[in-house]
Amino acid sequence: MRWLAKPAYSRLQVDERRRQLLELGTDLFASHSYDELSMARIAREAGISKALLYHYFPSKRELFVATLQQSAAEVESLTEPDPELPPLEALSVSLDAFLGWIEEHPVAYGKLMESSHQPEVRDLVADIRDRTSERILGGVAPDGAPPKLRAAVTGWLWLMDGVILDWLAHRDVPRAELRELLLGALAGVVMASGEGQALTG
Amino acid sequence: MRWLAKPAYSRLQVDERRRQLLELGTDLFASHSYDELSMARIAREAGISKALLYHYFPSKRELFVATLQQSAAEVESLTEPDPELPPLEALSVSLDAFLGWIEEHPVAYGKLMESSHQPEVRDLVADIRDRTSERILGGVAPDGAPPKLRAAVTGWLWLMDGVILDWLAHRDVPRAELRELLLGALAGVVMASGEGQALTG
DNA sequence: ACGATTGTCGACCATCGGTCAACACGTCCG
DNA sequence: CGGACGTGTTGACCGATGGTCGACAATCGT
Incomplete structure (x- = not known):
């Protein structure tokens, strides 16, 4: 009966997952400095594994920069x-x-x-x-x-x-x-x- | 014949060792930023173990501040x-x-x-x-x-x-x-x- | 109904700052 | 001269970090 159990995780589309992570990252980095946040913590808050987070963003650096670019663009256009x-x-x-x-x-x-x-x-x-x-x-x-x-x-x-x-x-x-x-x-x-x-x- | 072997380390006076470490730290931190240097690296450069480095400076922070204070005092008097x-x-x-x-x-x-x-x-x-x-x-x-x-x-x-x-x-x-x-x-x-x-x- | 795709995870690694019990060096006393 | 003592010194270890990898499993096309 194992196959009747709830799936161990829910599978999202690549774009959707990425978007969700970016949004979460933006929120987190808006209220915490770079080294106050660990990738493990971010992954935990997102409800996913650290490895998956790294699947979408190859490094903490890239995730951080990606989240910043939104705000930077916003400020620049403003x-x-x-x-x-x-x-x-x-x-x-x-x-x-x-x-x-x-x-x-x-x-x-x-x-x-x-x-x-x-x-x-x-x-x-x-x-x-x-x-x-x-x-x-x-x-x-x-x-x-x-x-x-x-x-x-x-x-x-x-x-x-x-x-x-x-x-x-x-x-x-x-x-x-x-x-x-x-x-x-x-x-x-x-x-x-x-x-x-x-x-x- | 083991007791004829060279000593495994040379034992220095407390003050001398501390002075040597401070001087090395000053040199290193003058050419490397705080997080470009690890305590392991500093200890290696000094030819001692990390534990001994920690014996003299209870934290990386204290070692760094100690090395800075010399320069800071120099600049301030200048x-x-x-x-x-x-x-x-x-x-x-x-x-x-x-x-x-x-x-x-x-x-x-x-x-x-x-x-x-x-x-x-x-x-x-x-x-x-x-x-x-x-x-x-x-x-x-x-x-x-x-x-x-x-x-x-x-x-x-x-x-x-x-x-x-x-x-x-x-x-x-x-x-x-x-x-x-x-x-x-x-x-x-x-x-x-x-x-x-x-x-x- | 089943195989291919690929999203996802647990386990692992090296390095970091930091700690600790135990070893060994130099000395001092008998 | 020899053994015990004080302490300078060490290797091994800890928890956390950023980052990696092989393998499992959810979904999709057929």
Whole structure:
């Protein structure tokens, strides 16, 4: 009578299973940092074996990156600069949208920063920083940024992460003021790099 | 004749052994990040067993912190602000000394930044940042900094790390110019926080 | 009704940080 | 000179981690 017993597991379509795992991963990694989660734990939460999890994602790294890419894409489209606005205003709008997203997902942002030592996260963050940097530099110095300006913008992106973490930790500055602080800081930093005239123009 | 054989290991004095391990640790952690090094590897390089390493340093964390403290103390004394100088000039001198140290130990600085996710490193870096922040805030707003100013200075310290990493990666900006860029950035950021009048005074 | 496909699992591996009882080296006393 | 003692030192071990593999079994086409 063994063949009348309930199946030992339910078999899902590849796409469905993958989708389910990605969604679970997104949830988990939004509230736990990279090394707070083990593959065994993720598999247990998904109700499957670790081996199956590895069948769908060849490494923890890939699973993590896959889950991040959704959010990254979301943020990127959210902060897409409006090409019809003057560069500075477009930046202001994008920045405000970014801060808005962070206000809605403070834990996810914090956990991401907490994970940012892992090479893959580092690369992803660096990639975002680079593209953001180019976006800004494109608006300020369209053809080829001098080293000091490049360093200044890079530094400003770091400053932004630091300020935002400070903001999340204290929550004693209104979002609009924070945006103005960040914009002002960018202006100040670019000025300090000696290439500021492009900003005011 | 077994007792004529060479001793299986050489027995060192406690202090000597500890000193040797600390020195080795300093060397290794100056060129490898925290998780690039395993305790087994360190023990192997030292020619001793892992258990003995743990006999001297109760955890990897403690060994790492112990090796860092030397460098941290070195840097801190190097960047001690001169109380006879006006705050801004003192900061300029300290900053220059700091950049000088980094120029001499670029790999160590990079690896430290790479390790800065590990809670213990995070704490140490946060501690340094806090004290530096207070040092700066003390020169700018002696009694109680408003939230925006605090956020601005915190952000500037992040900016500094970002700019320095960019500097080390490209090495296309002279140190003196970098120092001016950083000082200018601090001025710009503090101005942007709306509490700038204290700086110019 | 049965074989092929392939989704799924249990068992396994190397490495990690960390622990422990026991061995062996140098010394000191008789 | 010899044996006992203190302690510096070790190999073996633990639980957890990321990752792998051969084999079982659920489903589908016929």
